[in-house]
Amino acid sequence: MSKAFNYTRGILDTLFKPGAEFLKSQGGDKILLGEIIEMLAAPYDDLLHAWDKGDRPVVLFENGLVPQLFYAFDCAHLCLEVQPLIFSQSKTEVLHNFLALAEEAGLPSDICSTDRFFVGAALSGEYPANANYVTTTMPCDGTRTAYPILEKIFKKKMCYIESTNAYGDEAAKWFGKQIKSTLIPYLEEITGKRFDIDRFREVVEESNKAYELMLDIYDAYTMVPSPHRAALRQVPHVGYMTQAGSPRLTEFFKKMNADIKRIIDGNIKPKYEEKHRVLWAHVPPAYDLGLFGWMEKTFGATVAAITIMNPAITPIDTTNVDTMLEGYARQGLDLTMALLRISAEDMLNYMVDIYYRFKCDCIIMTQHVGCNNICGKVGVARYLCKKYDAPLLTIEMDYNDNRVTPSESLREQIEEFFTAVMK
Numbered sequence: 001m002s003k004a005f006n007y008t009r010g011i012l013d014t015l016f017k018p019g020a021e022f023l024k025s026q027g028g029d030k031i032l033l034g035e036i037i038e039m040l041a042a043p044y045d046d047l048l049h050a051w052d053k054g055d056r057p058v059v060l061f062e063n064g065l066v067p068q069l070f071y072a073f074d075c076a077h078l079c080l081e082v083q084p085l086i087f088s089q090s091k092t093e094v095l096h097n098f099l100a101l102a103e104e105a106g107l108p109s110d111i112c113s114t115d116r117f118f119v120g121a122a123l124s125g126e127y128p129a130n131a132n133y134v135t136t137t138m139p140c141d142g143t144r145t146a147y148p149i150l151e152k153i154f155k156k157k158m159c160y161i162e163s164t165n166a167y168g169d170e171a172a173k174w175f176g177k178q179i180k181s182t183l184i185p186y187l188e189e190i191t192g193k194r195f196d197i198d199r200f201r202e203v204v205e206e207s208n209k210a211y212e213l214m215l216d217i218y219d220a221y222t223m224v225p226s227p228h229r230a231a232l233r234q235v236p237h238v239g240y241m242t243q244a245g246s247p248r249l250t251e252f253f254k255k256m257n258a259d260i261k262r263i264i265d266g267n268i269k270p271k272y273e274e275k276h277r278v279l280w281a282h283v284p285p286a287y288d289l290g291l292f293g294w295m296e297k298t299f300g301a302t303v304a305a306i307t308i309m310n311p312a313i314t315p316i317d318t319t320n321v322d323t324m325l326e327g328y329a330r331q332g333l334d335l336t337m338a339l340l341r342i343s344a345e346d347m348l349n350y351m352v353d354i355y356y357r358f359k360c361d362c363i364i365m366t367q368h369v370g371c372n373n374i375c376g377k378v379g380v381a382r383y384l385c386k387k388y389d390a391p392l393l394t395i396e397m398d399y400n401d402n403r404v405t406p407s408e409s410l411r412e413q414i415e416e417f418f419t420a421v422m423k
């Protein structure tokens with residue numbers, strides 16, 4: 001059994017930190033890349049620091065929540081949903097081992113690899129029993145299956161927050177009340193602190209600033225040609241998902257916006273001519289980080305937007321504690337995968353909106369095996385693409401596990417699409 005966070009620490013120390021330092025030392029365009037890695041690494045650094053010193057509670061939380069409340073309670077925290085992505089890119093064999101461990105323990109192989117990863121990581125000792133786990137009953141069967149198993153492995157109660165499949169104001173109000181009655185008392189218990197409304201407001205105001213800056217970045221990405229290459233599309237979203245409410249994120253978004261301004265004001269053209277603008281529907285493969293760059297270089301096809309990584313969220317109203325909790329709840333409900341709970345019709349209308357807003361001319365939709373939320377929507381997507389005359393490529397794959405559709409096969413399908421359909 002490995003020591004808690006052993007592999008995570010390895011990724012931070014051998015990849016993130018030296019990678020960021022190296023890129024920053026190269027100057028020019030590379031500085032922003034180094035700063036991106038530094039920003040992505042920050043929660044890991046914070047978590048390991050707290051874990052080693054034992055001076056702050058460590059919270060591992062699941063999709064369906066955003067981090068402002070954890071900052072307000074001064075907990076070190078990590079969004080678990082992001083973990084398999086990091087391993088998929090840098091510790092592929094470890095990821096395979098975790099998946100195998102989960103399957104040997106009885107988890108069916110058709111459960112989402114994200115959830116199998118959690119169980120395998122817990123069985124291996126990477127996730128410790130004495131951390132604090134917080135999850136919601138969203139967004140999928142996989143999550144609802146994995147967390148009770150984690151609870152059995154750790155022989156410890158977790159914090160479960162009842163969520164909703166509904167959408168809109170009432171849903172956000174209701175989920176806000178669940179957070180008030182479940183998550184806040186849990187955080188009070190593990191930190192020994194009372195909920196401080198003023199501190200929460202301060203964190204929320206900080207996240208509202210970051211939110212506005214994130215919107216500016218996404219607005220800039222609607223421009224033709226896009227000022228940033230497609231490889232950066234996921235960055236603002238992952239930043240918000242893991243660090244909303246931290247001044248560090250706000251400062252980082254200012255740097256991204258400054259870089260965009262530098263490119264626009266200097267009339268700096270992209271390295272490759274932009275011939276196509278792709279809407280990527282659902283998750284890109286975490287194991288092929290070079291895919292978007294390869295598409296730009298080979299076909300002039302830039303991924304202009306990724307459906308689950310464009311903010312459907314709204315800023316948080318800080319009038320009083322209830323409006324803040326409602327707004328906080330709404331961001332959890334509408335960010336990333338949790339958004340998938342909405343009806344197929346609403347989801348696909350959302351997709352059409354992004355398609356036009358980002359001036360796309362085709363759609364690549366991934367069918368992540370194990371995700372009923374997206375695989376169930378492909379028929380409707382086909383209907384919709386016919387209706388709007390939008391060329392559509394669907395690819396079956398597992399976004400964490402490269403063995404299901406290896407990079408070569410993924411690229412072959414994309415090549416065929418751009419040479420036969422989009423020529």
Ligand code: SF4
Pocket residue numbers: 112113114115139140141142143337340368370371372373374
């Ligand atoms: S990809 Fe689908 S099945 Fe996997 S965690 Fe996300 S919503 Fe759940």
